[in-house]
Amino acid sequence: MKHICNMYERDMHKLTQSLHGCASDLTIPFYTEVEIKEVNGLLKLQHIGKQFDGKDVLDDISFEVGTGEIISLLGPSGSGKTTLLNIILGLTAPDSGQIIWNEADVTQMPMGKRGFNIVFQDYALFPHLNAYENIIYGLRNKKGVVSEKEVREFIDLLELSPHLKKKIGELSGGQKQRVALARTLVMKPNILLLDEPLSALDGVIKESIKQRIQSIAREFKLTTVIVTHDPEEALTLSDKVLIIDQGKVSRFGTPGEIIHQPGNDFVKRFIINQLEIKRHNIFNLFGDQYA
Ligand SMILES: Nc1ncnc2c1ncn2[C@@H]1O[C@H](COP(=O)(O)OP(=O)(O)OP(=O)(O)O)[C@@H](O)[C@H]1O
Numbered sequence: 199m200k201h202i203c204n205m206y207e208r209d210m211h212k213l214t215q216s217l218h219g220c221a222s223d224l225t226i227p228f229y230t231e232v233e234i235k236e237v238n239g240l241l242k243l244q245h246i247g248k249q250f251d252g253k254d255v256l257d258d259i260s261f262e263v264g265t266g267e268i269i270s271l272l273g274p275s276g277s278g279k280t281t282l283l284n285i286i287l288g289l290t291a292p293d294s295g296q297i298i299w300n301e302a303d304v305t306q307m308p309m310g311k312r313g314f315n316i317v318f319q320d321y322a323l324f325p326h327l328n329a330y331e332n333i334i335y336g337l338r339n340k341k342g343v344v345s346e347k348e349v350r351e352f353i354d355l356l357e358l359s360p361h362l363k364k365k366i367g368e369l370s371g372g373q374k375q376r377v378a379l380a381r382t383l384v385m386k387p388n389i390l391l392l393d394e395p396l397s398a399l400d401g402v403i404k405e406s407i408k409q410r411i412q413s414i415a416r417e418f419k420l421t422t423v424i425v426t427h428d429p430e431e432a433l434t435l436s437d438k439v440l441i442i443d444q445g446k447v448s449r450f451g452t453p454g455e456i457i458h459q460p461g462n463d464f465v466k467r468f469i470i471n472q473l474e475i476k477r478h479n480i481f482n483l484f485g486d487q488y489a
């Protein structure tokens with residue numbers, strides 16, 4: 199008998215104990231036992247370069263993401279964030295450099311074989327299917343990836359049970375975002391890639407989804423790379439932030455390092471100034487205790 203014991207299942211078991219009430223009428227026709235899969239989630243990018251139309255879009259990008267770490271790619275519009283995310287995913291080939299995953303060079307490996315998965319900025323959900331059908335869509339040809347219990351646990355974790363039968367057009371922005379996240383998580387990606395996943399959400403929903411992303415990365419040791427152009431989001435969500443300026447690494451460090459040692463004028467201008475303006479606005483609204 200196959201051992202039902204991979205990284206996610208062990209960690210999921212812990213989580214299950216604190217979860218109740220799965221949707222009772224769900225059927226997962228593709229459920230089979232899950233094979234053993236031990237992953238050391240270290241991702242290394244080494245000297246990545248990419249040109250479009252003879253122009254450098256990414257130039258000598260190197261950084262590492264540890265197992266279960268959340269890294270933000272932060273930079274202004276057009277700085278190369280999505281291109282870098284697509285290179286990690288395998289959708290775009292770099293012109294130079296290597297991608298090392300789990301100690302193997304995956305630079306030439308096709309996207310499907312890498313087992314990384316992405317949540318696109320526009321969610322890319324199927325409008326003719328309901329929320330639940332969207333969540334399990336990718337499992338049609340992936341027998342044995344996930345157990346029925348695990349799918350239900352992801353649905354509960356993202357508080358989607360009341361919305362499963364709704365068509366995509368009947369969901370709010372935050373609910374669509376959670377469906378897109380659930381759809382990606384049930385595939386049990388080796389790496390979770392998120393392209394501006396929070397940009398369309400309002401403050402309260404944004405904070406709640408931020409916390410969910412953090413708890414998923416921690417609980418399941420899921421290495422996560424998230425693109426954003428919002429400094430506050432990057433610095434409050436991530437373990438480390440890679441700041442990109444016109445395709446080059448401007449700064450790579452923890453939120454504390456970036457705030458206390460910005461290192462260059464671009465970081466001061468782009469990050470620190472924006473945060474100080476926010477702080478100033480809040481101080482004006484609420485008074486001294488927020489100074
Ligand atoms: N397929 C492509 N062909 C030609 N140029 C491209 C292509 N994809 C991206 N670019 C260019 O590469 C640069 C970086 O684009 P990219 O989408 O990575 O930026 P971004 O940082 O994600 O921006 P945004 O915050 O606006 O999403 C831009 O100048 C863009 O026009």
Ligand SMILES: [Mg+2]
Binds near residue numbers: 279280281
């Ligand atoms: Mg982009």
